[in-house]
Amino acid sequence: MxxxxxxxxxxxxxxxxxxxxxxxxxxxxxxxxxxxxxxxxxxxxxxxxxxxxxxxxxxxxxxxxxxxxxxxxxxxxxxxxxQAMLGCTLPRAGDGRIVLAVDVTCWLRPEAHTSPGRMMCHTYGRGKDQHIGVPGWPWSVVVALETGRSSWTAPLDAVRLAPGEDAAAVTAYQLRRVVTGLIEAGHWDAGDPEILIVADAGYDGPRLSFVLADLPVRVLVRMRSDRVLRRAALSDRRHTVGRPCRHGSEFVFGQTATWGEPDVQISTDTRHYGPARIRAWDRLHPRLTHRTAWAAHTGDLPVLEGTVIRLDVERLPSGAIPKPVWLWHSATDLDPGQVDLAWQAFLRRFDIEHTFRMLKQTLGWTCPKLRDPAAAERWTWLVLAAYTQLRLxxxxxxxxxxxxxxxxxxxxxxxxxxxxxxxxxxxxLPPLAAAPKLCRPGPGRPAGHPNQRPAARHDVHTASRPDRPKPHRHKPKKPSATPRPRRTG
Structure with a gap:
């Protein structure tokens, strides 16, 4: 015993x-x-x-x-x-701020031909460390991060991305619903530090900050190293004619000559990464165009200023060569203390990867071979409820x-x-579920009678339109040593 x-x-x-x-x-x-x-x-x-x-x-x-x-x-x-998960105690950062992390993880179903709603999911490390697409169900998950030496998070919401949906619009709606629920649950009151939303490079940080401008949130996202931002336009135009400029000089991530002196510079020593150097430049914004998410915007496009933070470390725990990390913060006029908290909050974002690993490898989130996406959604909520009980x-x-x-x-x-x-x-714990009732199993299909109604088969959704003609394939060009940076938002 x-x-x-x-x-x-x-x-x-x-x-x-x-x-x-x-x-x-x-x-x-x-x-x-x-x-x-x-x-x-x-x-x-x-x-x-x-x-x-x-x-x-x-x-x-x-x-x-x-x-x-x-x-x-x-x-x-x-x-x-x-709402029940939002009503539980939430972890907070060192300054008492609520930090939310959002990311997309995939439930891969490559051979489920009878399962509808499958999309090509981005994977890495399958076949000679290449980025390949595998059919599956992508899920957008929002968790609350905590400080300290632990891998715990607080899952708050999960949404399956359906074929044809705009991932940016779904993420913005999901974050709005979570933040509103946190306010209604009493986790945030007027005068508290603003809620910080942390995301990886796959999210458009300026777009999220513009859509969620009416909420008490700040956005911190990682940017690719080939981005180009703009400084504020000069206000002195006494000797010029024409329309005033809306954008100033360029800030090219890959060209140090365009950076200038940083507004904030910090040097510190970390336990896992060795000496770290943090530099921040204030009031930089992307040059937006009427494309993609801004195609339906009427009037002049907004100028979304923020703070750009560059993080350089000496080593990585895996032994790989470290690369600089570029961050964009929707807040401006940050002091050294706020910049220090910003890059540390982004490093806590990797705790969501530990949560995905716990949900998939230990709790068996992606193990069942379910055909119906609605059944997969029920199973997902059961797994999140189980993880919440562990946290409590x-x-x-x-x-x-x-x-x-x-x-x-x-x-x-x-x-x-x-x-x-x-x-x-x-x-x-108090018992809640009732005892099962005695029943007999059904007769099932008689032996020798095959299934006369096979399940319908569904194609995998792709982003390209089937009615669009295939482009003419040209001879591949030799890649240049210095790739051209992205100059628009």
Whole structure:
């Protein structure tokens, strides 16, 4: 008989029990089956490999058919569940600011020809370290980052990108919904530091700052090293004629002669990257054109000024040659302390990659071979609810470490390490799901009678239009030693 550790002997209450009650109330159909499936994610020993093996957990009192039936015919009120996750305690940065990170991760389904809604997903490291496209379902996930030496995040929202949707518009709507929910939940009041949104180079930072200008947010994104920004236009035009200039001189990332003296310069020593040098230039903006996201904009295009930050380090933990990191901050007139917090907040963005790895490799987010995208959305919300329960159990969990692992304080225990002891915590939680009813399995298809109604097959969505004629292929040009930088936004 396994002895229950001392921290689990007391009755657990507080946010964990309250969130479990709210989560059960969000399950509007097949509630007991969906709720026990989420408990099985937390209590099963080892990583989740398949749904039939998950149904063998002791807390899952139904068969594997009930688990598949709950995912196929169950219903989850995603809006209510999102509000329940927003109502929990959120991590904050060192200055008390809420930092949100947004990124896209893919649920790859290369051989699911009968699954609709698949798109070509960007992958790396498949086949001689090349960037190739694999059919799958892309998901946009928003998490709240925390400071300190840990890989914990707080997932707040997940949206599947459907074929034909504008990823930038979906991300802006998703962030607006999350920020509004944080304000309604009381996490932000007037006078608090503005919420910081951190994103990678695939997002248009100036566009996000323009769309979310009515919210108390600031945007910090990484920019490619071939970008070209503009300084503010000179106001002295006494000896010129014509329309006043809207843009000043160029700031080319790849040409040091165009930089000038930085407004802020910091030198510090980091634990993982060695000596670091941070330089910032104030009031730089991209030159926008009526293309892509700005094609439908009427009137003059806005001038979106911000602060450009360049980060140079001596080494990387992987041993690779470090490259400079260019950041664009939507705030201007930053002092050295704010610049120092900005680049450190961007480095915390990589914690979302650890969350994706936890969701996929340990909780088995992408393991089920589900055909219907609606069932995949239900499974996604179950996985996010399971991760949220792990995060809320950090204060009442013990460190059940292996003999070869070092002891850690409660706030530094990893999510996978904390999950080992959740099965000791589960019996102390209030029971919510009802016991299953006795039933008999259906007769199924008679032997010797093949399926006369095969599932429909769906093509993979691509960005190109099928009615557009194929362009004439010219002879490939020899790449130049100095590629031309991008001079527009």
């Amino acid at each position: 396994i002895s229950v550790p001392q921290p689990y002997r007391r009755v657990v209450g507080g946010q964990l029990s309250r969130f479990r009650r709210d989560f059960y109330a969000c399950l509007t159909s097949r509630a007991d089956g969906l709720f026990e499936a989420c408990d099985a994610l937390l209590c099963v020993d080892g990583p989740v490999r398949s749904l039939p093996e998950l149904s063998l957990a002791g807390v899952h009192r139904r068969g594997h058919g009930g688990l598949y039936g709950a995912l196929a015919a169950g219903r989850i009120d995603s809006d209510r569940l999102r 159990a950090r204060n009442v969990a013990a460190d059940l470490r292996r003999p070869w692992e070092k002891p850690l304080p409660p706030q530094r225990v990893t999510p996978a390490r904390l999950r080992r002891g959740f099965r000791y915590l589960h019996p102390r």
